[in-house]
Amino acid sequence: MKSPIEELEVKGKAAKAASRRMAYISTDVKNKALANIADDLLAKKDELLAANQIDYKEAEKAGMTAALLDRLLLTSERLEAIAQDVLAVAALPDPVGEVFDMRTLPNGLLIGRKRVPLGVIGAIYESRPNVTIDISSLCLKSGNAVILRGGKESINSNSALAKVVQGAAARAGAPDGAVQFIENTDRALVSHMLTMSDIIDLMIPRGGAGLIKFIKEKAAMPVVAGGIGVCHTYVDKSTDVAKAVAIAYNAKVQRPTVCNALDSLLVHTEIAEAYLPLVAAEWAKAGVEMHCDGKALSILKQNPPLKLVPSTDEDWGKEFLSLVAAIKVVDSLDEALAHIEDYGSGHSEAIVTQDYSAAMRFLNEVDAACVYVNASTRFTDGGQFGLGAEVGISTQKMHARGPLGLKEMTSYKWLIFGSGQVRP
């Protein structure tokens, strides 16, 4: 009998073998697999909900918080929404097969690059069973094989969903073994999976900060994880104040728990007295706690009750992920740029200005995945950027940067058409 680690290795090898075939199956087969998944999610609804109820009741009994229980829960409506998401992925263009840079060299060689899948994607995730379907459909569409490792708390749900995917893919004619699911919930398998760099080309963790940190540190292969976003919005001296209020409000309040939300507001000293009371009044209505430097504090403390806290060194470069914002008054664009250079995490940075030169300098000089003029950093998202589905957001510079769509789950190979050429 095989040990769980041997079984994992067998699954890995099967995924690797399947990935070679996945690279050249037709878009029709991939789309058919996705359509089948959407169909089966609805056709097997009772079965899936029953499996989910086992997880849910066990988690309830084990005292899981209401928030986590809600993440775990599948309902008829949620399954329908998941099926819709799968169909949306099917409707996206196939990233694989595009040929670019094709040209004829002086020696007659016809040469170009063809987009191909990365190979095998590993997915390690917690709680939300929809990730099983989400990652599987992104991988199928981009021609990648996938090894899924869900959390213990949703094992019955994930297992049932993975079977749906495997059945649907096989019926469409996708290669056997392209979707692997690890049934064993032993934590040691996660650690072993992270060493399998000969099999797994890219690891995608989905879950809490602890899980993501662990995977980033231990993985022997590249990891795509929602980057830490310490996001600044800088309000320049010549600014449309109403726009600057709306942008900072949106960036902080519209969804404060995510990586592209505003963390620090930098305000030019010449506009601070006109601007800060307005944005603070709006933020206060939403319950934002403001960690202010000395100048900001002296301006805001004369205003109606606000949640003001004097800032400390720790507020700069901190990702709050909550209704907290740090506020700093700066003397110049240069000071703002230097602050962002020192404290930004290379995620999303914005300037609000009517000054053309300031806008162009900010775009040129800020080193971040996404640099904005006069817009909310909340737009950093694959869907918002028009990439269709989003696999994650990268703050690394290698491979791909910012929101990752299907195309970013591919590599390329060089094709060379010769007629007997040899190298002189």
Place this chain on the structure above:
Amino acid sequence: MKSPIEELEVKGKAAKAASRRMAYISTDVKNKALANIADDLLAKKDELLAANQIDYKEAEKAGMTAALLDRLLLTSERLEAIAQDVLAVAALPDPVGEVFDMRTLPNGLLIGRKRVPLGVIGAIYESRPNVTIDISSLCLKSGNAVILRGGKESINSNSALAKVVQGAAARAGAPDGAVQFIENTDRALVSHMLTMSDIIDLMIPRGGAGLIKFIKEKAAMPVVAGGIGVCHTYVDKSTDVAKAVAIAYNAKVQRPTVCNALDSLLVHTEIAEAYLPLVAAEWAKAGVEMHCDGKALSILKQNPPLKLVPSTDEDWGKEFLSLVAAIKVVDSLDEALAHIEDYGSGHSEAIVTQDYSAAMRFLNEVDAACVYVNASTRFTDGGQFGLGAEVGISTQKMHARGPLGLKEMTSYKWLIFGSGQVRP
């Protein structure tokens, strides 16, 4: 007084700071820096040759082999050739600043990706002092800062060359600190450098297999190293035999010590008797030792004296880097594809065929950086592919694959031009 490791950290931080400025200096400044380097290499020839003579004489005294001494040696002609190479890099298009995928979203946001440098490149190399100039000029042109760590045996040469680069770059107006050179030759600094993933975005090792293996294993950041090339040429049943002889001869003999040279020759059984004696006769003239499977052996042993050795399991998947080739007779294209899947290293693979379907299947199904029809694998090279200078060849799928030119030393950032947009 600072310890050598503290000094390295200081240099790293200086390079990082300079890399921010390097991202947006003009092409003119970069080309001027390169022109200055070329000028100074000639103007300071005596000084550079004198520094090199110190290294050379010490190495000679220490008993360095003639081959290594030759690598170490700088001459007037060699300096002139190096200066020409620098001017060739100056003549290449600037990869930085290109904007692509620019478009207007339905909400009016104008969004696109702008090509930017990676940041800081680390270079760890041995022996050949020309690498100091080679890597520096590639980094300068692609807008990257660089930290150079040459070998102990060429420390005086490298130090003098690095000073040329630093002076030339400063005179052109490049940011201070963009080119860092580590004077201390303590091995511990290499190990520390490999941990500096917060500073160094990409590591480029140049040197022997031992150095490259060490760096690949220990580096905390991505590494671009000449990949292991286990390269197959498959001669299909319907083949122009003369072309197939010329291609296999070129792939094996033109430069046997490099990664894109032929290692295994796969021959369809229906053409083996017609083809193998011809290619073997040519190879024999060049002194190629042939490790033959049973069928190949039975065909070739009836021929005039050849260096024939029965193949063993170790011959398949081996990179010979010398005048040795493994030969296997296969029954079908499928068997050839399966063999390449099992034993290839994902570098360069070729089919020689007149059969259209076989050619297309090979291009589709082989998973390698470079896949050839009817041409020698020796073409896998940035210069040959029209990329200009070559930084290395990658057999990884992330970031870039195959020959890496200047463009592959870049990343991109998203630029978003708004007019007050907030996320609904």
